[in-house]
Amino acid sequence: MEIHAQESEHLATSTGLPNIKLAMWLFLASDCMLFGALISTYVLYRGASVVGPYPNDVFDIPYTSVSSFVLLASSLTMVLALAALQRGDVGRSRVWLLATALLGMTFVGGQVYEFTTFAHEELTLTTNLFSTSFYVLTGFHGTHVAIGILMLLTLLMFSFSGRLGPEKAETVEMVGLYWHFVDIVWIVIFTVIYLIPTGNPA
Amino acid sequence: MSEAERSTGLAPQAEAATGSHQGSGHVARHPSPKEYVRIAIILAIITAAEVAIYYIEAIEGLLIPLLFLFALVKFALVVLWFMHLKFDSRTYARFFMMGLAGAITLFLIVLLTFRVFAR
Amino acid sequence: MASVSVRAERPRGLLRRPTATTGFWSWFTTVDHKKIGILYGITAFAFFIIGGSEALLIRLQLARPDQDILSASVYNEMFTMHGITMVFLVVMPLSAAFFNYLIPLMIGARDVAFPRLNAYSYWAFLFGGLFIYSSWFLGGAPNGGWFGYPPNATVDPSLGMTFYSLGLIITGIASTVSAVNLAVTVINMRAPGMTLFRMPVFIWMGLVVQLLLAFSLPIITIGLTEMFFDRRFGTHFFDPAAGGDPVLWQHLFWLFGHPEVYILILPAMGIVSEILPVFARKPLFGYQFVVFSGIAIGFIGFGVWAHHMFAVGLGPVANTAFGISTLIIAVPTGVKIFNWLGTLWRGDIRFTTPMLFSVGFIAMFVIGGLSGVTHAVVPSDYQQTDTYYIVAHFHYVLFGGAIFGLFGGIYYWWPKVFGRMLGERVGKLNFWLMLIGFNMTFGPMHILGLQGMPRRVQSYPESLGLSFWNLVSSIGAFLIAVSVLIFLVNAVASFRKPKEMEADPWDARTLEWTTTSPPPEYNFDEVPVVHSLDELWHRKYSQTQGGRVVPVPAGGSGEAHGGGHAGGHGIHMPGPSYFPLIAALGLPIAAYGLIFNWWLVGAGMVPVLAGFYGWILEPSAE
Numbered sequence: 001m002e003i004h005a006q007e008s009e010h011l012a013t014s015t016g017l018p019n020i021k022l023a024m025w026l027f028l029a030s031d032c033m034l035f036g037a038l039i040s041t042y043v044l045y046r047g048a049s050v051v052g053p054y055p056n057d058v059f060d061i062p063y064t065s066v067s068s069f070v071l072l073a074s075s076l077t078m079v080l081a082l083a084a085l086q087r088g089d090v091g092r093s094r095v096w097l098l099a100t101a102l103l104g105m106t107f108v109g110g111q112v113y114e115f116t117t118f119a120h121e122e123l124t125l126t127t128n129l130f131s132t133s134f135y136v137l138t139g140f141h142g143t144h145v146a147i148g149i150l151m152l153l154t155l156l157m158f159s160f161s162g163r164l165g166p167e168k169a170e171t172v173e174m175v176g177l178y179w180h181f182v183d184i185v186w187i188v189i190f191t192v193i194y195l196i197p198t199g200n201p202a
Numbered sequence: 203m204s205e206a207e208r209s210t211g212l213a214p215q216a217e218a219a220t221g222s223h224q225g226s227g228h229v230a231r232h233p234s235p236k237e238y239v240r241i242a243i244i245l246a247i248i249t250a251a252e253v254a255i256y257y258i259e260a261i262e263g264l265l266i267p268l269l270f271l272f273a274l275v276k277f278a279l280v281v282l283w284f285m286h287l288k289f290d291s292r293t294y295a296r297f298f299m300m301g302l303a304g305a306i307t308l309f310l311i312v313l314l315t316f317r318v319f320a321r
Numbered sequence: 322m323a324s325v326s327v328r329a330e331r332p333r334g335l336l337r338r339p340t341a342t343t344g345f346w347s348w349f350t351t352v353d354h355k356k357i358g359i360l361y362g363i364t365a366f367a368f369f370i371i372g373g374s375e376a377l378l379i380r381l382q383l384a385r386p387d388q389d390i391l392s393a394s395v396y397n398e399m400f401t402m403h404g405i406t407m408v409f410l411v412v413m414p415l416s417a418a419f420f421n422y423l424i425p426l427m428i429g430a431r432d433v434a435f436p437r438l439n440a441y442s443y444w445a446f447l448f449g450g451l452f453i454y455s456s457w458f459l460g461g462a463p464n465g466g467w468f469g470y471p472p473n474a475t476v477d478p479s480l481g482m483t484f485y486s487l488g489l490i491i492t493g494i495a496s497t498v499s500a501v502n503l504a505v506t507v508i509n510m511r512a513p514g515m516t517l518f519r520m521p522v523f524i525w526m527g528l529v530v531q532l533l534l535a536f537s538l539p540i541i542t543i544g545l546t547e548m549f550f551d552r553r554f555g556t557h558f559f560d561p562a563a564g565g566d567p568v569l570w571q572h573l574f575w576l577f578g579h580p581e582v583y584i585l586i587l588p589a590m591g592i593v594s595e596i597l598p599v600f601a602r603k604p605l606f607g608y609q610f611v612v613f614s615g616i617a618i619g620f621i622g623f624g625v626w627a628h629h630m631f632a633v634g635l636g637p638v639a640n641t642a643f644g645i646s647t648l649i650i651a652v653p654t655g656v657k658i659f660n661w662l663g664t665l666w667r668g669d670i671r672f673t674t675p676m677l678f679s680v681g682f683i684a685m686f687v688i689g690g691l692s693g694v695t696h697a698v699v700p701s702d703y704q705q706t707d708t709y710y711i712v713a714h715f716h717y718v719l720f721g722g723a724i725f726g727l728f729g730g731i732y733y734w735w736p737k738v739f740g741r742m743l744g745e746r747v748g749k750l751n752f753w754l755m756l757i758g759f760n761m762t763f764g765p766m767h768i769l770g771l772q773g774m775p776r777r778v779q780s781y782p783e784s785l786g787l788s789f790w791n792l793v794s795s796i797g798a799f800l801i802a803v804s805v806l807i808f809l810v811n812a813v814a815s816f817r818k819p820k821e822m823e824a825d826p827w828d829a830r831t832l833e834w835t836t837t838s839p840p841p842e843y844n845f846d847e848v849p850v851v852h853s854l855d856e857l858w859h860r861k862y863s864q865t866q867g868g869r870v871v872p873v874p875a876g877g878s879g880e881a882h883g884g885g886h887a888g889g890h891g892i893h894m895p896g897p898s899y900f901p902l903i904a905a906l907g908l909p910i911a912a913y914g915l916i917f918n919w920w921l922v923g924a925g926m927v928p929v930l931a932g933f934y935g936w937i938l939e940p941s942a943e
Contacts, residue, residue: 013509017291019434023505025294029301030497030535036305037543037573041558044316048564065253069246072276076242079284083235125554129564132556136547154937173286180285184277191273195256196266293508304536308623312572315627315639 024174028181035185038140039192042133046198049128055198058118067110068190071145074103075183078176088166094159097172100179101152104145111142134193141189144182151175231289241283248272338939339897342842350897352436353842357443358422359738364447365414371454372406373805375399377798380762384795386783396779397464398457398481404467405485408585409492410450412719415727416588417446417496420503420527422738426833426840427521429512429849434505436895437936442499444905449491452909456484466777468574471559471567475551480916486549487912493538493545494908500534503527512832514851518612521831521854522605525612526591529619530584536623537580544573553915568633575626583622585719586686587615589726590657593679596733597661599829600676601668602870604855607660614653614660621650631702640699647697654690658683673827674748678729681756685721689714692767707777710770716763728755728808733827737838740820747811754804761797765790830858843892895941904932 013019081096115135118124125135155175158164164172233241252272255265282288287295339350348356379399382391391399421439425432433439456462460480465473474482507528511520547558548570557563559570598605605611627635627643661683670676692714696702705711728751735743774787781787822838835857836845853859862870907929914921 014511014515015291015293015509017293017509019505019509022293022297022509023434023501025297026501026504026535029297029299030501030539032298032301032305033308033536034539034543036309037540037576040309040313041543041547041569043313044318044566044569045564046318050562050564061253061256065249068249072242072245072249075245075280075284076238079238080235083232083238086232125550126556129557132550132558132563132565136550136556136558140546154934177285180280183284184280187273187276187280191252191269195252195269300532301536304623308540308576312576315572315635316566316568 018170020170020174021177024177028177031181035137035140035188038133038137039188042137042193045129045133049130051128053118053121053123053127053130055130055134055193058121058123059194060114060117061194063110063114064190064194067107067114068186070103070107070110071183071186074100074107075180077103078179082169082172082176085164085166085169085172090159090165093164093172094156097152097156097159101149101156104149104152104179108142108145108149111138130198137193138189141182141185144185148175148179148182151178232286233283233289238283241279245276245279248276339899342897347897349902350440350899352432352440352895352897352901354421354425354432354436354439355738355840355842357439358418358420360418360443361414361421361446362418364443364450365411365418368406368410368414368450370805372403372411373802375403375406377802379403380795380798382779383781383791385792386781386785386788388780391779393779394464397466397777398462400777401463401466401481401485402454405453405463405489407719408467408581409489410453412585412723412727413496414446416530416585416723417442417499419523419588419592419727419730419734420530423734423833424503424506424524424527425510426836426844427524427831428507428510428515429832429845429851430506430510431844431848431892432895433502434510435502437898437901437941438498438502440898441901441905442495442502444902445495445498445908446492448905448909449488449495452491452912453484453488456481456488459484468578469548469570470574471548471551471570472561474570475548475559483549483552483916486545486552487915490542490545490549491908491912493542495905496534497538497542500531500538504531504535507531512849512851515856518609519851519854519856521591522594522608522611522615523588523591523831526587526594526615529615530587533580533584533587533619533622537577537584540573541577544570544577547573549915568630571630571633572626575629576623578629579626580619580622582715582718583618585723586726587618589682589723589730590615592726592730592733593661593682594657595831596675596679596729597664598855599733599827600671600673600679601665602671602828603664603668604830604858605660606663606666607656608854610656611660614656617653618650621646621653625650628697628702631699632706644697644699648694651690651694651697658687658690673732674743674745674752675729675733677749677752678725678732681752682722682725682729685717685725685756685759689717689719689721692717705770707775708770709766709774709776712776713763713766713770716766720763721759725755728752734833735815736822736826737833737840739815740822740838741815741818742822742826743811743815747807747814751804751807751811754800754807758797758800758802758804762794762801763797765794765797769794825857828861830855832856835860843894898936898939900932900936900939902932903928904936907932 015022077096077099081093081100084090084092084096115138118131123131125131152175155164155172158168249272252269255261255268261268281298287298339347341347342351342353348360351357351360378391379396382388382396382399421433424430453463463469463481463485464479465477465482465485469482469485474485507520507524517525547556550556551558551560557565559565559567561567594605594611625643625647627639628647631640631643665680672680692710696705696711696714732743732748735741769787769790772785772787774781774785774791781791824837825834826838827834832849832851833840835849849856861873863873865871907925907927909925910928911922911925914923914925
């Protein structure tokens with residue numbers, strides 16, 4: 001195996017795997033620790049709030065489940081965008097990328113609306129332990145989504161200026177991995193925070 | 203579409219760059235768009251089921267184990283198919299598992315020391 | 322030469338792509354791992370002087386009983402900043418200096434996987450460190466200890482711990498990003514023929530350290546975020562009145578903090594593993610054992626964190642479990658020690674300065690390791706915890722261990738990096754003074770701790786009978802200072818020598834010694850092909866039937882290939898760039914904004930976005 005010090009995209013590597021994909025998986029692995037810490041903070045403090053409102057008082061499960069569907073759908077559109085680009089169908093890839101970004105924005109918009117509703121119901125950041133751990137956890141997740149949307153819009157920008165052809169599929173794959181990760185974190189959050197019941201303190 | 207593209211779904215240069223035929227000898231297979239849609243439908247159905255059992259009082263005792271099972275299945279589906287880990291080099295999976303298994307183990311221990319599960 | 326001159330200058334909007342790879346300004350735009358390594362090294366050493374001065378002030382205050390040279394509140398800032406500085410701004414970046422400079426050279430690569438990201442890591446580290454230090458002038462330095470336990474840390478009214486939480490998040494980002502970069506480099510960019518088990522031990526330790534960083538830093542990032550939110554916005558993460566639990570912080574901190582100490586020691590262990598064979602003229606004894614021990618230490622290192630919490634009240638089950646895991650981790654550490662001793666045994670030993678520091682490392686680290694084993698015994702630790710006995714332990718492993726190892730590395734690789742040797746006689750003086758001063762400073766602390774002197778006290782009364790050893794300790798500290806000054810004299814003097822160093826002045830074993838001293842920008846004229854562990858050694862020497870080592874007639878490095886005169890044709894290296902620095906600059910600006918003024922947060926986002934967009938629009942090489 002020879003190594004030629006040329007453009008990095010075509011550098012042969014020791015494992016045969018591209019640097020950027022290896023890097024992204026390693027980064028996502030480390031991000032598991034990040035969300036692990038936040039989620040376990042929430043789980044630790046479940047039921048420990050001294051004052052309300054409590055989760056049962058504010059959660060709207062049907063509403064949030066729509067958010068879940070939206071994010072799951074965005075994972076589908078993301079992978080379809082990648083598949084289209086790998087097939088060489090740049091036009092299709094653009095459509096699916098746009099769809100992913102829009103679904104992502106819908107999700108974030110939904111979160112913002114949800115938080116605003118909670119705030120009207122007297123649950124703000126510092127109200128109690130529940131609000132503290134809830135807002136920071138979902139806020140971190142939402143920020144991850146927002147960064148993902150920024151990356152998607154950047155990809156779209158490249159695509160519209162003709163610079164996102166099939167040879168750039170790897171880059172789209174990277175953004176895709178990040179996006180799906182954000183989705184699987186939400187799968188955990190939806191179950192652990194919203195669906196698993198927290199009894200209100202007596 | 204060329205033979206190479208049809209088998210791997212990748213244009214030749216991209217294929218070379220990702221080295222899908224090197225190293226471990228795995229031939230990277232890509233699910234078709236139809237397969238992806240099928241996975242997405244399964245995900246949607248499971249999500250609907252999750253919400254449904256949330257409201258069914260009759261199985262309240264089973265709620266938490268079922269919810270965990272559903273979440274696990276959804277997690278696995280997205281990671282294995284959408285993130286392509288089922289078809290990719292084991293190396294990626296090893297690194298991801300380090301982080302995932304590490305996080306689960308370490309934080310379970312932390313929660314155990316707080317006796318969270320004994321409450 | 323080709324690699325330096327062939328670069329297109331293409332104006333892009335306001336900023337022209339920088340092209341210079343030499344000269345003062347090139348240091349701000351460099352993406353060359355060697356220059357970045359030097360930047361880390363210089364910065365770390367500057368912080369070493371500062372952190373050392375903080376230590377001297379502490380020792381001055383404690384030299385006699387009942388003094389008030391430093392008031393209690395200043396004293397708290399002093400020991401806090403000393404700890405933060407030494408851990409985050411000295412040992413970690415000094416290790417990073419070695420990793421950055423040497424990893425590509427030792428694996429036969431031309432640079433790291435992501436050169437601009439590498440530069441970004443350095444600038445983020447520098448800005449994070451400066452940010453933390455600016456707190457002295459902006460409302461008080463951090464004063465809650467380097468470990469920042471709430472409620473003290475969350476409730477303290479000065480701004481210090483807010484700077485602490487944000488500053489360490491910034492340096493954490495730098496290290497996390499660098500960890501991914503270097504891990505991918507080691508895994509993916511080795512020269513042909515360099516399988517994992519032909520890699521030098523230093524590279525293996527590097528890989529383990531990067532993985533430790535990648536998996537431990539996110540945890541403290543969350544802890545720091547929670548602390549920041551509690552302080553700045555009034556959340557309740559660690560607020561007992563609202564149901565919060567300060568022990569959560571301790572878990573989050575030590576889940577990072579324990580792997581962190583292995584992050585601090587493994588690089589030095591790697592360095593020592595390289596130096597001993599060269600100056601014993603023998604291969605490292607038990608290479609595979611040393612490698613696997615390093616991996617084991619990294620892995621088990623994630624399972625011992627609560628030994629920092631034995632006195633917190635986790636209960637006998639938790640305490641026992643962590644006591645056992647802590648005893649277990651002594652085993653792979655011991656394995657390494659025996660392998661190093663085995664390397665020295667019957668070796669043809671040259672006691673050069675790097676060798677002295679390496680042998681000193683082994684001795685001092687064993688002492689520190691032994692006291693560590695005593696902490697693992699839980700009831701024994703109840704006596705020792707929060708006393709000077711603990712202070713003795715961690716200084717023996719971190720100073721006698723890590724710093725000695727790093728100094729050995731400095732003396733060893735100085736000729737490669739700067740093209741001149743550090744003086745041997747002055748070097749030996751440096752070593753002996755440092756060894757004596759170090760033992761004088763920290764040896765007595767074992768006694769003081771067992772006599773009951775608590776940590777983190779601004780003063781002690783005469784009646785406790787602690788005065789004598791405190792005085793000895795303080796005198797020792799000033800001896801250390803003299804030894805560091807001697808090093809600085811040695812360093813400055815070396816630059817007066819002409820820059821004419823051979824490729825392989827020490828008759829060494831690894832690939833970095835096959836190229837010129839210093840190496841050209843592209844590292845190697847031709848990418849080396851590797852056939853064995855200790856590749857360079859095997860090119861130079863073979864063994865006779867009787868086991869004698871004889872030089873290979875025409876082989877080896879001799880002079881480095883080309884030495885620049887053949888080389889560099891058609892090798893395109895990644896070009897310099899402004900954007901890593903610009904993107905990193907946004908971090909402290911936003912951090913100031915989070916403390917003082919929301920507009921600054923927005924202002925900080927501008928360079929972050931501009932930096933990243935410029936970066937992705939710019940090709941990595943032109």
